[in-house]
Amino acid sequence: MRIRSKETSSVLIDAEGLDYRRLNKKVREAVADGKVKILISNVLGQRFIGDGIDKNIEINLTGTAGGDLGAFMDGPFIYLNGNAEHAVGNTMSSGRIVIHGNAGDCLGHSMRGGKIFVRGSVGYRVGIHMKQFEENYPTIVIGGKAQSFLGEYMAGGVILVLGLEQDESVDSYVGTGIHGGVIYVAGEVDDTLLGAAAKKEEVDGDDIEVIRGLVKDYNHYFNRKVDVDKMHFTKIVPTSSRPFCNLYTHE
């Protein structure tokens, strides 16, 4: 374990041989110490990095992040040069997570604000139950493919799947139980892939502007040249904000 200060405002932590508790304690101490940039090298599956931090700091990771990267966080900008395990940005309130690789299941679970960009593909149930409220508007951008149950129970925000270098962008049960927010998927989405309470809508000019803004950020973070004007998108929205209100009678 070595800590070297390059400058007073930043700190480098070598994660090699540290379990998650010791690593995250170092991170919390650095935050308490007023560091605004924390570089962590040799990350190897440690969970909860950035968990619950409510300062607008930058955390720069190299390696493979364990589960719950940035969970419950409210402010930080996490940049990961590598892949991430499941539940990235779990219940996060604000901030940004940029993943220069692939990520696992349940990315953005119950996220209520902030942005997550993934260069490659993601697992199952991504964006599940993400929700919006007033100025809080969660955003997820996936460069590759998203597995089944994308945007399940989605209650707000936006998900964009670009499907770059993939045969298809999404799998089955897209937006099942969706009752708020919008999902944009590059290419056609067959009706059989839609979940209960989800429907397709025509993409209009306003939608293209939203997509263009997100792709601009994607290109910037990952140094790519994705051209929105050469792509076709499918828009998926809820059939109703109250899909399950007619299921019940009373005693």
Next chain:
Amino acid sequence: MSSHYTPSIYDVSVDSTKCRLCGRCIENCSYDVFRRSEEKILTYPNNCVVCHRCVAYCPANAIKIKKVSTPYRYHPIWNEEVREDIYNQARTGKVILGGMGNVRKYPPIFDRLVLDACQITNPSIDPLREPMETRVYLGKKPKKLEFSGSGDDVELKTELAPNLKLETPIMIAHMSYGAVSLNTQLSFAKAASNLGTFMGTGEGGLNQALYDYTDNIIVQVASGRFGVNPDYINRGSAIEIKIGQGAKPGIGGHLPGEKVNKFISETRMIPEGTDAISPAPHHDIYSIEDLAQLVRGLKEATDWKKPVFVKIAAVHNSAAIAAGIARADADGVVVDGFRGGTGAAPKVLRDHVGIPIEAAIASIDQKLRDHGIRNEVSVIASGGIRNSADVTKAIALGADAVYIGTAALISLGCRVCGKCYTGLCPWGISSQKQELVDRLDPEVGARQVQNLIEAWTHELKELMGAAGINSIESLRGNRDRLRGYMLDSNLLDILDVKTVGA
């Protein structure tokens, strides 16, 4: 309509010789039972939910509510309830929803357990004059204590896990802002604070009005994660992960959009008028390992300073699940029996799924002891705790503390009408319309809840004293002080309780 008509169950009448036409019944009834026509009050008894609001506020004592029954031909199998449910579902094609807990006549096991008392060979204790310890600490306890130094200069080396300190083993259960009104939550918070015990937020966020009471509040994290942010989890004295609840094991929650007004929307952090849907499972938890990840994630976010409890519904294999929870770094297992209450649940789940709390407490306590990990978690029992005898028996079966929900609501004046989901509660307990909520004064409500818990705590001391026990520590899991009366031998084995006479 006519073939599915079900006769009215109540008759509401206004005695015109007594009635002063003051109109208070019309003002007070939120279910539109009363209307004025010229010099007469007309009644619409089909709307009546027997909440007693009109009777309580009629200055002339002119209102009478009677149960009436239009008989069906008697049949032991095709009874009235069965027939009326079929008429209902034939008409609507929908799932039947009901409020409050299980209504089936399963005999409470508590009623077949009796407590012990001292006679001659061991002295009983008078709690009015002798010390009686009802304080309870919830959370992990160390397996052993290690010290350094010697003589007068001794230092504790063992690191202690955070615990909650309760002055009485009775806490107020999680009922969300949304399911209940803000004044109900405020009543609970004030009472918990005055009593030195705790109340739960339920899954509805923490309204600012409760910020002054957070030293006595446990915040809940459920599958919808409503209102959950770093501020919320750090404000609570402890965090409770809700996996399931006794009234509807295995399914999620659903606050209808009608109840999501401006204030609820702000506290839950969702748009006004949308349904607040809590999925059936937590989708980041499909295993005990995943549960450990959420427990530890919450602990990391709060710097390991807060106990984290995990609440499950009492189901067939709760004991094994509780052992898993104990191994997932949790500090407490909350187990909610099948008589637990709710704002609304599908009737078929409410009445037919889950097991009684008594059996769940005993089997969980036993399993944790068998594994040598009873000290790793506290056991908190809930679901149909009706009086101080139930509290005492629950602790003797192995619980560290209990949560009371329905009993706490009844102390506020709830009549258990089971219509919480309508948002029309005339007592201001579960309603959200301001003019109804204002009917419940939090100061008065707090006093009533406090009175109830103080009275039960006193009775608990009397019961303990009679048995010669002077601390909760000595009562907990002390099943030798229980006997089963007319319980079958299988159940006696599960409860590890002897029969009366033995």
